[in-house]
Amino acid sequence: MSAEATRAQERPVTLELAREFGLSEAEYKNALEILGRVPTFTEMGIISVMWSEHCSYKSSKRWLKTLPTTGPQVICGPGENAGVVDIGDGDTVIFKMESHNHPSYIEPYQGAATGVGGILRDVFTMGARPIANMNALRFGSPDHPKTRHLVSGVVSGIGGYGNCVGVPTVGGETNFHPAYNGNILVNAMTVGVAKADNIFYSAAAGIGNPVVYVGSKTGRDGIHGATMASAEFTEDSEEKRPTVQVGDPFTEKLLIEACLELMATDAIVAIQDMGAAGLTSSSVEMAGKGGLGIELTLDSLPMREQAMTPYEIMLSESQERMLIILKPGREEVAKAIFDKWELDFAVIGTLTDTGNLVIKMYGETWCDMPIAPVSNAAPEYDRPWEPTPAAAEVPDSVFDGYRLSLGEALETLFACPDLASKRWIWEQYDSLVGGDTRFMSGQADAAVVRVPGQTKAVAITTDCTPRYCLADPVRGGAQAVAEAWRNLSAVGALPLAITDNMNFGNPEKPRIMGQFVGAVQGISQACTALDFPVVSGNVSLYNETNGEAILPTPAIGAVGTLPDAMIAVGIAFQQEGDVILAIGEPGSHIGQSLFLREILGREEGPPPPVDLAVERRNGEFVRGLIHAGLVASSHDVADGGLIVTIAEMALASGIGAHLPALDNAHPRALFGEDQARYVLAVRPDVAATVQEKAKAAGVPVTVLGETRGTALSTSAGEIVSLKRLKDVNEGWLPTYMAAES
Amino acid sequence: MKAAIVVFPGSNRERDAVAALEAASGTKPYLVWHRDTELPKVDLIVVPGGFSYGDYLRSGAMAAHSPIMREVKARADQGVRVLGVCNGFQIITEAGLLPGALMRNGALKFVCRVQHLRVENTDSPFTAKYAKGQIVRYPVAHGDGNYWADADTIRRLEGEGQVAFRYVADDTRADPRGNPNGSVSDIAGIFNAKRTVLGLMPHPEDAVEGLHGNTDGKPMFDGLVEALS
Numbered sequence: 021m022s023a024e025a026t027r028a029q030e031r032p033v034t035l036e037l038a039r040e041f042g043l044s045e046a047e048y049k050n051a052l053e054i055l056g057r058v059p060t061f062t063e064m065g066i067i068s069v070m071w072s073e074h075c076s077y078k079s080s081k082r083w084l085k086t087l088p089t090t091g092p093q094v095i096c097g098p099g100e101n102a103g104v105v106d107i108g109d110g111d112t113v114i115f116k117m118e119s120h121n122h123p124s125y126i127e128p129y130q131g132a133a134t135g136v137g138g139i140l141r142d143v144f145t146m147g148a149r150p151i152a153n154m155n156a157l158r159f160g161s162p163d164h165p166k167t168r169h170l171v172s173g174v175v176s177g178i179g180g181y182g183n184c185v186g187v188p189t190v191g192g193e194t195n196f197h198p199a200y201n202g203n204i205l206v207n208a209m210t211v212g213v214a215k216a217d218n219i220f221y222s223a224a225a226g227i228g229n230p231v232v233y234v235g236s237k238t239g240r241d242g243i244h245g246a247t248m249a250s251a252e253f254t255e256d257s258e259e260k261r262p263t264v265q266v267g268d269p270f271t272e273k274l275l276i277e278a279c280l281e282l283m284a285t286d287a288i289v290a291i292q293d294m295g296a297a298g299l300t301s302s303s304v305e306m307a308g309k310g311g312l313g314i315e316l317t318l319d320s321l322p323m324r325e326q327a328m329t330p331y332e333i334m335l336s337e338s339q340e341r342m343l344i345i346l347k348p349g350r351e352e353v354a355k356a357i358f359d360k361w362e363l364d365f366a367v368i369g370t371l372t373d374t375g376n377l378v379i380k381m382y383g384e385t386w387c388d389m390p391i392a393p394v395s396n397a398a399p400e401y402d403r404p405w406e407p408t409p410a411a412a413e414v415p416d417s418v419f420d421g422y423r424l425s426l427g428e429a430l431e432t433l434f435a436c437p438d439l440a441s442k443r444w445i446w447e448q449y450d451s452l453v454g455g456d457t458r459f460m461s462g463q464a465d466a467a468v469v470r471v472p473g474q475t476k477a478v479a480i481t482t483d484c485t486p487r488y489c490l491a492d493p494v495r496g497g498a499q500a501v502a503e504a505w506r507n508l509s510a511v512g513a514l515p516l517a518i519t520d521n522m523n524f525g526n527p528e529k530p531r532i533m534g535q536f537v538g539a540v541q542g543i544s545q546a547c548t549a550l551d552f553p554v555v556s557g558n559v560s561l562y563n564e565t566n567g568e569a570i571l572p573t574p575a576i577g578a579v580g581t582l583p584d585a586m587i588a589v590g591i592a593f594q595q596e597g598d599v600i601l602a603i604g605e606p607g608s609h610i611g612q613s614l615f616l617r618e619i620l621g622r623e624e625g626p627p628p629p630v631d632l633a634v635e636r637r638n639g640e641f642v643r644g645l646i647h648a649g650l651v652a653s654s655h656d657v658a659d660g661g662l663i664v665t666i667a668e669m670a671l672a673s674g675i676g677a678h679l680p681a682l683d684n685a686h687p688r689a690l691f692g693e694d695q696a697r698y699v700l701a702v703r704p705d706v707a708a709t710v711q712e713k714a715k716a717a718g719v720p721v722t723v724l725g726e727t728r729g730t731a732l733s734t735s736a737g738e739i740v741s742l743k744r745l746k747d748v749n750e751g752w753l754p755t756y757m758a759a760e761s
Numbered sequence: 762m763k764a765a766i767v768v769f770p771g772s773n774r775e776r777d778a779v780a781a782l783e784a785a786s787g788t789k790p791y792l793v794w795h796r797d798t799e800l801p802k803v804d805l806i807v808v809p810g811g812f813s814y815g816d817y818l819r820s821g822a823m824a825a826h827s828p829i830m831r832e833v834k835a836r837a838d839q840g841v842r843v844l845g846v847c848n849g850f851q852i853i854t855e856a857g858l859l860p861g862a863l864m865r866n867g868a869l870k871f872v873c874r875v876q877h878l879r880v881e882n883t884d885s886p887f888t889a890k891y892a893k894g895q896i897v898r899y900p901v902a903h904g905d906g907n908y909w910a911d912a913d914t915i916r917r918l919e920g921e922g923q924v925a926f927r928y929v930a931d932d933t934r935a936d937p938r939g940n941p942n943g944s945v946s947d948i949a950g951i952f953n954a955k956r957t958v959l960g961l962m963p964h965p966e967d968a969v970e971g972l973h974g975n976t977d978g979k980p981m982f983d984g985l986v987e988a989l990s
Contacts (some may be wrong), residue, residue: 180871183871184773184815186811448871450902451902452964455966585972586971
């Protein structure tokens with residue numbers, strides 16, 4: 021390869037090319053103005069990915085700025101690779117959730133696998149050892165011909181990557197809805213721990229300091245991946261398969277160990293992974309944050325393929341690569357560590373005082389442009405938006421003609437795709453490696469993972485109810501945060517902070533932009549009221565195919581802490597004879613409930629109201645009970661309402677429940693999805709104490725019955741046996757997947 | 762008891778093994794890197810779980826040819842006890858310390874769950890603390906745990922008491938499923954002829970304290986400490 025051969029592959033830079041690269045005419049003109057000339061081909065590629073929706077957040081930035089991001093527990097909020105939160109004793113939790121939606125639809129195994137790899141790097145690049153992974157998945161209708169193939173590929177991809185790197189995958193959530201037929205969502209979250217005095221940031225410093233490339237070699241995979249993630253899909257999207265990257269979890273595992281080993285020395289000035297837009301975004305962001313220039317000479321960069329051009333190298337999204345600014349003279353120390361782990365290591369440039377990004381290769385300069393003006397000129401739009409109209413309340417007449425027995429209704433709900441057991445999925449994930457997993461999600465409302473070498477633990481959950489968000493984005497956004505907060509409280513954890521993964525359709529449509537704005541407003545309200553700031557996040561827009569948008573899905577990943585992993589409480593009933601208590605007001609709200617959709621066949625009404633003051637009061641009360649050792653089992657009331665909550669507690673243990681308080685209960689009370697509620701099981705000798713404490717705290721509490729036998733029953737007799745319920749609940753997904761051709 | 766844990770690039774359950782051994786013996790085990798050619802003087806060598814070299818070739822096949830494995834084989838020949846768990850079982854089998862092979866799980870999927878096992882032979886330092894026929898629960902977490910050997914080998918393993926653990930269903934539990942991977946004769950773990958080497962797919966090291974939900978793996982480590990101290 022030579023300069024001439026490179027030039028022969030380049031195309032003239034014109035408006036047409038800029039459009040092909042995803043820029044608008046105004047954006048192209050802006051680029052001409054900033055540079056005072058026509059950009060080179062390489063520069064055009066770099067500018068287009070820097071200004072892509074995926075990298076620039078141009079539609080969302082204005083609104084993201086309104087989110088609460090501070091608090092005494094926050095060490096580092098949004099803007100770095102991940103958020104950092106204090107958990108005491110000099111320890112921190114570092115976490116983030118990120119989408120890999122478009123690639124996972126095109127090539128589910130590699131798309132999902134590299135999603136896991138990317139989010140792991142965001143966390144360990146800050147100095148954390150990853151201790152847990154989670155994922156939030158949304159697939160299309162089970163009846164859609166692609167769904168099985170996508171479920172199978174995504175699940176194997178997540179498992180194939182996470183299992184190999186040795187980070188336990190401790191839970192998540194999986195929903196099915198026709199709105200995701202053409203755009204599945206794969207949101208992956210990683211949680212790590214680090215010492216507060218050994219956290220690494222991305223701002224470069226020190227003119228003349230060496231810029232070092234480590235990890236895998238660079239190939240042609242993923243070129244313009246960030247651009248693909250910033251556009252709607254059409255029927256020919258599968259032609260974009262070459263833009264999907266290929267993951268290598270073994271190299272990632274080595275990279276984790278090598279980076280953590282290097283971080284234990286004092287050789288690093290700054291470090292960042294090469295994620296979306298690869299070397300472009302890492303070098304530009306690091307130099308830009310430090311107010312410096314950076315000069316790269318690409319000839320010595322480790323390459324997997326022959327005859328690569330500077331354009332291809334700068335835009336490649338090859339995986340498992342990091343960019344490090346070293347202190348001067350530490351190259352040998354660092355190289356020895358990467359040699360030990362058999363990873364590539366190359367000094368590819370230096371920091372300069374010019375403020376420019378300079379790319380040299382084959383003896384010529386292919387890019388020389390100022391970083392700050394180009395970064396600062398990244399477009400920011402105030403897109404027009406329309407609020408979502410309020411839905412009418414669901415009238416009582418919807419229950420006319422409802423004739424199912426309670427047992428039949430429960431069997432129907434427990435077999436529906438959203439409530440059916442996801443064992444088929446989570447058994448493909450190593451949830452135990454590390455030996456610190458107390459609960460995976462499903463065993464408790466939040467996963468609980470002990471901090472390695474200590475007694476204290478981190479609780480983790482991911483939550484979002486997209487059908488609520490569609491009906492009322494503000495309320496739905498607030499509900500997602502409130503449910504995450506509740507799930508942490510339900511295991512006894514003190515909620516600390518969240519990461520938000522905002523998945524929406526095309527923001528150029530005012531209706532869709534209104535969903536985004538509403539969700540941000542709701543999230544903001546809930547985070548403020550619950551002292552639960554946003555410390556990291558990710559936005560994925562243009563989740564549309566042929567004009568059909570997904571349900572608005574602001575997935576919330578949340579983290580809390582427990583002083584001792586062993587005080588955490590799970591959902592399973594522990595013994596017969598425990599008293600079952602409902603915490604919170606009786607159920608009444610049936611709009612947007614699973615019951616309404618699955619039993620009555622209607623998707624309508626507003627989602628349940630979210631009263632954040634009540635949420636906080638009830639959650640603090642339950643957490644206090646758990647810390648006082650008064651709670652045997654705890655589960656928040658969510659999808660399916662009160663009776664589903666109790667049934668899940670019974671199924672998790674094989675111990676039934678006798679519920680005389682529910683004799684002749686109205687479906688609204690049984691299946692209403694009112695918020696801020698919990699079901700607790702407590703030993704009979706402390707039941708009175710718990711009730712007194714509830715009264716003193718002003719928290720409504722109702723005795724529902726007691727744990728007993730192997731069925732759910734009321735005074736009128738058996739509702740349904742646990743065996744029957746378990747069979748339908750465990751049966752759906754394996755049966756569905758067995759039909760995979 | 763002094764123990765050494767062999768670490769390959771891609772090992773990932775060495776920390777679990779360290780914790781279990783240290784809790785049982787009160788002594789931190791040595792961690793020995795794959796490129797090393799010598800082992801310290803130890804009573805027990807553990808080859809832990811993970812994905813050595815990514816398992817991009819047949820699981821364990823590359824690790825079996827790493828420099829340290831020559832030394833592990835030499836020590837095993839001298840009677841030093843060797844425990845291979847999961848990827849460690851695959852590695853020591855590939856290295857010829859145990860007969861047979863571990864293939865892709867029958868269902869072609871990775872499987873992680875708590876598994877019921879029956880202890881088949883207690884005449885070894887690994888299993889002495891269990892009762893013959895005792896049902897224990899260890900987690901499994903593997904994609905290639907489908908044990909296979911030819912009929913003659915299986916007859917010999919069965920006849921000589923070399924089957925250490927067998928997968929069983931347990932109808933008294935919430936999750937009664939048995940054999941998770943299609944292993945011949947439901948074999949979960951085997952000894953060598955002298956019963957100084959044990960390889961098994963399930964993870965006793967992840968069932969040693971209350972946090973793990975059960976402590977059925979603890980007697981294995983306690984038994985080793987008792988026998989080898």
